[in-house]
Amino acid sequence: MSGTQTFLLPDLGEGLTEAEIVRWLVEVGDVVAVDAPIAEVETAKSIVEVPSPYAGVVAELHGPAGSTIDVGKPLITIGVIAPAAETYREEEKAGSGNVLIGYGTPESAGSGRRRRPRGTAVVQPVVEKATVRTVPLVISPLVRRLAKDAQVDLHMLDGSGAGGLIIRRDVEAAISAKTENPLVVDETTADSRTGLVELRRIPISGFRKAVATTLSRSRREIPEATTWVDVDATALLEARESLRTATDPGPGLLALMARFVTAGLKKYPELNGFVDTEREELVQYDGVNLGLAAQTERGLVVPAVVDAHLLTARQLDAEIRRLTASARDGKLTAHELACGSFTLNNYGSFGVDGSAAIINHPQVAILGVGRIIDRPWVVDGELAIRKLTQLSLVFDHRVCDGGTAAGFLRFVADAFESPTSILADL
Template identity: 55%
Template sequence: MSEQVFVLPDLGEGLAEAEIVQWLVAVGDTVAVDQSVVEVETAKAVVDVPCPYAGRVVALHGAAGEVRPVGQPLITVAASGEAGAEPAGHAVYREEERAGSGNVLIGYGTGHGGAGRRRRRAGLAVVAEPSQPGAPSSPAVPGVTTPPPVPGAGIAGPPPGPGGVLVISPIVRRLARDGGVDLRTVTGTGPGGVIRRADVEAVASVGSTPATEAPAVTPSTADAPAAPPVGDADVVVPLTGIRRVIADKLSRSRREIPEVTIWVDVDATGLLATRAAINEAQPDRPVGLLALLARICLSGLRRFPQLNSQVDTANQRIVQFAGVHLGIATQTDRGLVVPVLRDAHRLTTTELAAELSATTAAARAGTLPPARLTGGTFTLNNYGVFGVDGSTPIINHPEAALLGVGRIVDKPWVVDGQLAVRKVTQLSLTFDHRVCDGGVAGGFLRHVADCVEQPARLIAAT
């Protein structure tokens, strides 16, 4: 029998796991080389994963909503004309074949790992968990290897002995250890009683795991505040996926960057008139306000390159980038993401508008690869779409500055000594005080404000 097991490929970008959103094939289906077989969600994007093998699907490893670590099996394919899957209770692991597919999983590199990936041999899919944290594992049975269990493929062998539990992956064991959950008290909902991540999170969220022995009270644990109780009406949302990435990144930004925010109110009437004139001249290629603001930012960064930089703390230096990779803060159903327009300074205003429209649409659809969500050098944030006037946004680490734009509203404004009703907005600049002082930051923001009020200045500046 010739079966090939396709594992979750190395995702890159520091991503070590992915959640199965939905299977695109079923057991018994015939798949072709590079056919998408599963949709997975990482902390940065939702992507379709293509299978490098052709044949008949004999096993799907994992269910929708389940988190799979990199290197764990996703799908088993038997070459066309082969018999069915192996007898229930056994899972065959083979080294991933390197031939066949040249497919590139967009944003993650190729779907194949390097030659250093370890060979997995046939064995019982049972893992014994130590009965106590830190206790030695059960002795190995000579001649039998024990790879991680494969959901959907059956659990082989007799039930684990005293103190043994069925777990799905090292991630589940780590989650239990970090949350103080005794796995012996958790009832697994996976095939054959396998304990899944959701099982551990459910126990941890209600704090119902009985302790076999009261933990020793140390000064650190005695002084630590008790976790808030969870009632029937409380909603517990696990800090996972993209929400966890956002939290980690924003927390790191606040810890490391001494940020300052300055702001100014500006009359955007002239900018609105300029947009209307452009769109009247080229109705087939409309330009939005965000594209015009992006063009103005690029002009400002040309004059004040200190803000298009990054602090390299490891080498005690500031790196000013030659090109501008413009990040656009975008709210999606999965949370706030910042897709990046590479080499934005090379684009015309019309090209900026087209790229902005396509990029933000893909970000909201969750189809952008992780490579498009990192590597920015300056961010533009239009928080005015939420109906607010101002904000003090957190810098997108490791960048050095971020320009925010509030809503445009009618306000009384003095024009040539006369009171008038104008279209007014507020601009805010949050910057890393390590890369520059107030003179540079104020000069940049004033240049942006002047170009908004008198767009003709942008032509003169460029």
Template identity: 55%
Template sequence: MAQVLEFKLPDLGEGLTEAEVVRWLVEVGDVVAVDQPVVEVETAKAMVEVPCPYGGVVTARFGEEGTELPVGAPLLTVAVGSPEATESRGASGGPSGDGAGSEASGNVLVGYGTGAPAARRRRVRPAPVGQAPATAADPAPTTAAHPAPVTAARSAPVRASAPTSVPVLGAVAPQGPVAVISPLVRKLARQHGLDLRQVAGSGRDGLILRTDVESAIRAADEDAAAVPSTPARPEPDTSGERIPLRGVRGAVAEKLSRSRREIPDATCWVDADATELMAARAAMNAAGPKVSVLALLARICTAALARFPELNSTVDAEAREIVRLTGVHLGFAAQTERGLVVPVVRDAHTRNAESLGAEIARLTEAARDGKLAPAQLTGGTFTLNNYGVFGVDGSTPIINHPEAAMLGVGRIVPKPWVHEGELAVRQIVQLSLTFDHRVCDGGTAGGFLRYVADCVEQPAVLLRTL
């Protein structure tokens, strides 16, 4: 006899609390193997394929593509020990047997295990209109209802039927739990000051859907407009395109806002003659594997941080302490279709220019493919931002919280420059350093930036630290 197990959205690590369903990889009725990826989700860090810890037949999916789900919300249900799953495993030579113990991997993602089947839940059935609330002799269930499962294939999605009448305020008694599960529905109601206990749900078992909330909002607006004593107020033009701040874009917005709120930053900059650096790079590339300009700048940064460790630190505001970090984990800004991300090169202080270039290239490709793991986007101690690739000369970067500094690099272009007492055309680059003024003063920041500029102008300076 088949046992139906519920698979919930697991903890994806790094403090993430929600994820957006991007693409389902299985349909209802498909046979899945243990640890087979079943859905692709986008978190605030990266795209992640979520594997299912159970082997069996998919009986229901929860959440359409584009829906945000909180950690712990149901993703799908799997019939374990069903004839279809047993036949498929037998044909493929896989494991057989009944029960959750033989069909679960027990370890899916960070902080998630499948040692026991999910507890059965009872649906909340809201009282009909006019019915008195449940008494102590007839208690109402207290467990919230599940979201309605998506039981059809993507090519023919099941849509909830429209309500036969517009939900009106005051249709449901205010006692008892609210039959709503979607966080988007709750957020929409909060934005418009709508009490969900006053809305009648058109979904199964009285579940309140988004269309119910939108209809109630329209009805309330129409009632307010019909009152002659209340003059209509001009509303702002909201006809433009609305782009949700979620996923990677939302995480970037939150981190940059926090940086501006918490870090008293300052910026200094200098123009440097990169002619000798470009010549040294050409010589390197002629003799071996190609080394990028970004890799050379990364190597210069690690040498500069060894001389000025104040900038490889973070601030513990609660303890009122500056924490100087022993290792350099170098982040670099990478532009992708999903927005700006900052992959991190671990232990950059132990790598040479060639090794740095290879790791930067690998992480950049993974970032553009949306395949970076959350751990590859966190834990940086210093960031290098090469905005020169966009054809601009200078910028004042925002520090990547909770780091203490960021080096910005503009484009390298030929400009008139006084070289050895004579006017000449040289390859000039603008370097800018934004730093947390709590960790050091301008003298330290200026010394760091001047050392970087000296290495750019005279790469032989680096020989002292190699």
């Protein structure tokens, strides 16, 4: 050994000041190489792997899985192994500790240095106490999240995928085994208020903390009001079907709805902005970044389609599909999660008719769409079965009165009921 190096949790960007250790990928005594992943951490924005800037033997882990560490505080201490050759010293210098999470250590431009393949390290053979432990191969972040939520130790699993890769069915099999052999709950420990036995305690993650902070601030600061309307969406569904061909599925319903919303916000810009409380000003945006509420394994996220007002329904459809896939895979960027100016929430996908949603602070309004179902409806004085849905608009009463909110809601409702006439002008 030639001493130890302590790696401090680096600046995570986007104003983030802490991260939760989801799980350690190494243990004390493990040999690690430069850029080898050492921990998986969760911030309010995403889950990322942290690479090691040093090569050597893990001497100390500064916090158990589930704990929160502030930026600039010790994360891991590594005993740096004495180099066996000059090439090892060159690589150790490359691992300077200036690490960008998710990107590994930086390479010096024009240095002419040759880096050994990631995951290898030259160590002195006389070091007998260092043990090498195989870290499970897991590629999918969904598999990692599934294992974490079910408290399955990936190190105890044998991967059935190519090259020993741990795949979803391996984790699901481990979960099934745990279900068949449940742990015995100590029934002597009961909650003092209810007398009920606690089933489990789940720490609030950095992501959930951020969501809770935003929603709590919204409830605390915004004097909100809600207005809603039942809408005959029969013509909307027919219009969508008319855009389909044998080779082209056409834009989806959500893309058409998004197009109507952006048009409505152009007509009623009061709902597309924010309240600058420090300067006591109401700010309206020139353009729309349309947030779309999406449920993921990590919880509810609201990524935004940037410059949605400039996109056609077909372009909106492609971008919505891309954002949905990124949300599902945990690959949304911080900008996509934070740049929305108005939110469209399709809670009908959960099979519900209505909801009094909470505005996504610092936005000033959110439009919700309920499920579309067959209901009796009067058409030209005759009772008929039509495709009905409910639109609900929650808005900040500081930015407008009910007339403006009702005007926007009626515009979108009319677009649902007569989409061809609206689309002709878009």
